[in-house]
Amino acid sequence: MNAPVEPTVAACGCDSHAHKLTPLDVAIERGLELASAVDDVEDVALTDAIGRVLAFDATSPIPLPPFDNSAMDGYLVQTADLAGDGPWTLQVIGRIAAGDAGQDKPQSGTALRILTGAPVPAGFDAVVMQEDCEVLGDTITFSRKPAVGQHIRPSGGDAAKGQVVVPAGAEIGARQTGALAAIGAGTVKVRRKVRVAIFSTGSELVQPGDPLGAGQIWNSNRYTLLSLLKKDWIEVVDLGAIPDKPDLLKAALVNACATCDMVITTGGVSVGDEDHMPRLFEEAGGKMQVMKVAIKPGKPIAFGTLDRAIFVGLPGNPVSAFVTWMVIGAPVLEKRAGLMARRAGRMLVRAAGDAKRRPGRIEFRPARYVDNPLTETSEVELMSPEFSGRVALLSLADGLAVIPAECEGVSKGDVLEFIPL
Incomplete structure (x- = not known):
């Protein structure tokens, strides 16, 4: 069971707790440098x-296919027999179906009935479609001369x-x-399944199905993560929700990092009085590599290494947790699992309307498709700019519109990157 690798990038200075925003591409690079593929097979x-x-x-x-075979039903011929301009009449001396053994070398001026997938005997070099043949008794007549190799799938062609x-x-x-x-x-x-522990932090969290008390909310992040991690190459260790008690949080963190390849938490990574995770992580001997990323939503995201695990501390706001996992966390876990790098499933779309924003951080804003009756095309409508905690809004989105960090606003018709969900 291999541990995460030590990064070659410079440490982020997390112990100073004076964190500058890390550019998104740098944050992803640091995360990927932490991730070595699990060794066990x-x-x-x-x-x-x-x-x-x-x-x-x-x-x-072996070669695929392992032998020359017919791509369709028809008749095998020898193109050397087809002199002049045609039509040509040949005697049909046999029949070959898929699964039959090969036949002896053919006689000049003869043809074989052949079905799709059947092996092509040596000497025959083209298939004439049955639709192009007139059959009379044991002879065929056709007027269109086939090219050498016509309708034959060659051995090793795949x-x-x-x-x-x-x-x-x-x-x-x-x-x-x-x-x-x-x-x-x-x-x-x-590769063996990558082992991932998850837990939510917060004394206010109640599991769905249980009654809410004063100041409490149902825990949505846990179920979002469980859904995102429902892969056959992942073994999830679900630790539920842990209240904002430092001793409980630290014990869960240490135990999970000792037995898992990645530990994902939600909440507790910002600067509030009850945001304990960065301090507890460092007290346990963890090496933090990123604290705060120039991304909206999700600025307070942290990750580093402790024991054999990569630690990913996601924000507590539901949309922030979802976006930062999709953009930063998921590629790191995929590399840890040994998956090859994948092309991001992004597309280019046009904005359906105007939207203002404050520049400085790359933004992944929920958006939905709308039809433009004038152009008969689909565009995307950017949803509310205040969305980091709006899980119901996210459920109505068709994807995330990517707005560059330096952009001060979006105008109708602007071309944007779009991540379908």
């Missing part, structure tokens, strides 16, 4: 590998012997499972 049946992380490149032991079919670090889904089956992989080597 498991052999699992292919049917049990779905959703897991492939540990090593999967290469094909993948050569030894070619990587599924790369290490892939999350095994339906497409990858099909490719692994095609190369005969009955068992697959996958």
Whole structure:
């Protein structure tokens, strides 16, 4: 069980508690530098590998397909027999279906009936579609001369012997499972599940289903995180909610960091009287790498290392916790799990209206699609600028509009990056 790596970037000076805002790209870089992939590998049946992380490149032991085969139903011919301009009439001397063995070398001037997927015997070099043939008894007549290789899938045309079919670090889904089956992989080597502990902090938190007392709220962050972490490559250790009592918080933090690959908390990372997590983390021997990021929402986010774990302290505001996890935390966890770097699922959209803002931090604002009847296209409407704690608003959003840090406002028609949710 490997521990997170020590970063090569300069320490953030977290022990001074005089934190400047870390640029978002720097924060992500520091987080990724902390994350080394878990080492342990498991052999699992292919049917049990779905959703897991492939540990090593999967290469094909044979060419794919392993033999030349027909791409459609028709008739195998030898193009050398087709002299002149046609039409041509050939005798059909046999039939080959998928799963049949190959046949002897063909006689000149003959054809074979062939079905899709059937092997192409040596000597034949084209398939004439059955729709292009007139069949009379045991002969066919056709007028369109086929090109060499027409409608034949060549051996190795999909993948050569030894070619990587599924790369290490892939999350095994339906497409990858099909490719692994095609190369005969009955068992697959996958990385062990990354072990992630989560707990919410706050004496005001009550679990959904329990009655609320004065000054209490239902704990939404716990369930948001449980949903975000519901992956087959993650083992979640759910520690629930812990009240703002330093001894309880520190004990939970220390125990979780000793047994997990990542520990995620929500709340307690700002500057209030009950925000204990940064101090407790450092008292336990943790090395903080980031405190406060130039991002909206979610400025008070912290992460570092303690024992074998990467610590990610998310803000307590629900939208802030969601955004900072999606933008910063998730890529770090994916690298810890051994997943290959993924392209961000972002697209370009046009703003449906104007929106003012204060520049200085990159902003990820909830937005929703609206139809523009004049252009018959969809645009995005930026939702309320005060949204960090509005979980109901987030549930109505179609995605997050990305507003650059230096931008003083958005005008109708401006092109924005957009992260669909």
